[in-house]
Amino acid sequence: MRFERWFRLVWLVAAMAAVLIVFAACEEEKEEGTPTATPARTPAGTPAGTPAAGVPELQDGVLQAGSDIAYAPIEFFEEGTTTPVGLDIDLGDALAEELGVRAEFINTGFDGIIGALDVSRFDVIMSAMTITEGRSKEIDFVPYLSAGTDILVPKGNPKNIGGIEDLSGLAAGVELGTIQVDQLKAANEALKAAGKAEINISTFDVNPLAVEQLHLGRVDAVLADSPVVANDARLSEGELEALGLAIEAAPYGIGVRKTSTELKAAIEVALQKLVASGRYDEILKTWGLEGGAIE
Numbered sequence: 382m383r384f385e386r387w388f389r390l391v392w393l394v395a396a397m398a399a400v401l402i403v404f405a406a407c408e409e410e411k412e413e414g415t416p417t418a419t420p421a422r423t424p425a426g427t428p429a430g431t432p433a434a435g436v437p438e439l440q441d442g443v444l445q446a447g448s449d450i451a452y453a454p455i456e457f458f459e460e461g462t463t464t465p466v467g468l469d470i471d472l473g474d475a476l477a478e479e480l481g482v483r484a485e486f487i488n489t490g491f492d493g494i495i496g497a498l499d500v501s502r503f504d505v506i507m508s509a510m511t512i513t514e515g516r517s518k519e520i521d522f523v524p525y526l527s528a529g530t531d532i533l534v535p536k537g538n539p540k541n542i543g544g545i546e547d548l549s550g551l552a553a554g555v556e557l558g559t560i561q562v563d564q565l566k567a568a569n570e571a572l573k574a575a576g577k578a579e580i581n582i583s584t585f586d587v588n589p590l591a592v593e594q595l596h597l598g599r600v601d602a603v604l605a606d607s608p609v610v611a612n613d614a615r616l617s618e619g620e621l622e623a624l625g626l627a628i629e630a631a632p633y634g635i636g637v638r639k640t641s642t643e644l645k646a647a648i649e650v651a652l653q654k655l656v657a658s659g660r661y662d663e664i665l666k667t668w669g670l671e672g673g674a675i676e
Contacts, residue, residue, distance in 0.1 A: 432651065433480040436643045438504040444477040444484045445503035449491035451587035452556075452605075454612045454668045455509040455633075456486070468608075468668045469507040472525065475660055479651035490586060492558035495519055498636060504644060506636030509606055511560045513631070521641075522634025523648050526665075526673045529627030530561055531610035533595060533603040536622055540601050545628065546571070550578035554591030554600040557584045561604040564629065588613075595621065608670055632675060 433439035448469060450456045456467040465486050477484035487503050498506050498520060512522045534542055540551060545568045555561045562584065569579040583600055585591045591603045592613050605613070607627050614623040637645045655661040656675075665671050 432647050433482045436647050438644045439482050442482050444482050446473050446486050446505050446507040447489040447494050447497055447503040448486045448508040450488045451589055452509050452609055471664045473507050475655055476651045479654050480647060509633055510636055511631050512634040520636045521639050521645055522636055524632035524634050524675055526633040527630055528606045528608055528673050529630035530604055531607040531626045532624045533610045533613050533621055536620055542602055548580045551601040552581040554583045554594050554603040556588045
């Protein structure tokens with residue numbers, strides 16, 4: 382009986398010693414810096430300490446951009462896929478990377494894109510949007526590229542069009558909601574005041590539909606931003622040509638709600654970093670748009 386008690390006592394001491402050894406080893410491992418918890422993160426997944434951490438719209442770890450993805454080479458779907466590509470896509474991805482988040486593009490009709498931003502369907506607009514006085518009353522902008530209006534015509538320019546005023550009595554195709562619609566309407570007011578025939582304006586949901594009508598001879602010209610017109614001419618295999626104009630050149634802007642002050646400031650800083658690093662110039666060169674670089 383005494384032997385059994387002695388044996389149990391020895392066993393208990395040995396077990397306690399083993400527990401102490403394991404505990405000491407764990408404490409030593411902690412002291413050497415082995416992490417015991419995941420890094421602190423902002424509420425919805427954006428890592429603390431990144432530029433996006435203090436921006437309410439980026440707390441989900443995503444920069445959502447509304448874009449009318451039918452305006453090559455600024456934004457368009459890669460042929461045969463649902464993958465968006467183009468200048469805005471590359472720049473959006475680069476900005477998101479600087480902010481410590483990822484970019485997501487939401488295809489949205491241009492005519493209602495500002496309204497969609499206002500009701501928070503996405504965080505920003507990246508859709509070849511020219512900064513105008515009227516738009517600036519509704520939303521704020523971060524400028525990132527300069528472009529003007531150009532005119533796309535059939536090869537040889539059979540109607541001898543040299544500018545918007547030469548469209549008097551002719552049919553012009555244009556995308557809804559664009560600055561070119563305003564330019565055509567202003568031209569019609571001037572033509573009417575001068576007693577001349579007005580321009581027959583045909584509007585389309587997306588630019589490619591207008592270009593298709595030009596191919597079919599149902600309009601005499603298409604107005605769009607100069608990079609887009611140049612690209613449409615290139616893709617036409619010689620059937621169409623760009624006049625090479627830059628009417629009322631003005632910057633494109635990343636649109637943000639007027640209440641999104643932190644987001645606007647963060648994007649401005651991120652863009653400045655891309656310019657300073659040379660990555661901004663690389664993106665423009667990829668799409669042949671070096672001439673539109675901002676200072």
